[in-house]
Amino acid sequence: MAEIRDDALLLRRIPFSDTSLICHFLTAEHGRIALMAKGARRPKSAFRASLEPLYDLQIRWRPGRTGMGTLTDCHRGNSLLEPALSLQGLELLAIVSRLFQEGDPHGFEESKAAMALLGERGLQQGLLAAVWYLLTISGWLGDLSHCWQCGKKVEQTMRWQHANLICDACGNGLPVSAGLRKSIVGALSSGHIRLSVAGADSWRGMIRSVLAEHGIKPTDSFNPDYS
Ligand SMILES: [Zn+2]
Structure with a gap:
């Protein structure tokens, strides 16, 4: 053959x-x-x-x-990455490996794009941005200005509950401020936006809950005791 x-x-x-x-x-x-x-x-x-x-x-x-x-x-x-980002690159591949299963025709271009995002955004936010991107194209995340339940556009603080971003009318949960949402959108689209430590922790926690919701074992950076 x-x-x-x-x-x-x-x-x-x-x-x-x-x-x-x-x-x-x-x-x-x-x-x-x-x-x-x-x-x-x-x-x-x-x-x-x-x-x-x-x-x-x-x-x-x-x-x-x-x-x-x-x-x-x-x-x-x-x-694909500079040596300083190797460990995070391997974490990203571990998540890629769970998102694109055998026989899946997709994943190559998406993974290369996520890897490039990790490289561009660097050590502090690169992995967060890259995983968020992959979870978005997997259809597991909505956009950050609308309630994922009722679809309403929300300017104020929203809530994070069971891996969903929702408005006050739709339920309760951890607060996700308008500022944090703006920072995440900024960090995804540009290398110049830096999240605060607390903001990055919140973002990490949101990703952790999405991974858990879909039965994906968290890699080191998304473990609860990560510091
Ligand atoms: Zn709602």
């Missing part, structure tokens, strides 16, 4: 037998796929140096007649 070639991001590496890896990729044209990298755990395997997350990859594989395809080549291109 003819080989297929595509641009890819590496999401997961799972040991298989003593010498091989099952690799999950998000690809530009083929969505999320799992491929067997035979011998990839051997010390001299060419895959060892190239099968890295957080890089642009070009991969080639032979589709399986019935089951999983076989990775035949992996070329490592540019790094």
Whole structure:
């Protein structure tokens, strides 16, 4: 069977037998796929140096007649993030890996855009902005000026309840001030808006509750005891 070639991001590496890896990729044209990298755990395997997350990859594989395809080549291109952002990049990939499941045709462009947002917004707000962006395109978030329940436009303080932003008439919950909402919108669209520490904590808490609501295990930065 003819080989297929595509641009890819590496999401997961799972040991298989003593010498091989099952690799999950998000690809530009083929969505999320799992491929067997035979011998990839051997010390001299060419895959060892190239099968890295957080890089642009070009991969080639032979589709399986019935089951999983076989990775035949992996070329490592540019790094997606500066080294200081690697840990947050891996957190982002862990969330991406839960949002785009196997067989999903989407995810590559979206993940690259989220990764770019992380890179541009940097250490303090980059991960918050990137995850918010992904949750928005997943359809789990509404916009920050309207009640997500009744649709009314709200200028004053709103409420955060069960991973929803609602108006006073629709219920109660943690206050989300107009200023905080404006700062979040600003941080998403520009690198010049800095949230206060308290504001960033609130934003982090909102994201944590959305992840929890959808059964996604929080990564380190979204754990409740994160400081
Ligand atoms: Zn409402």
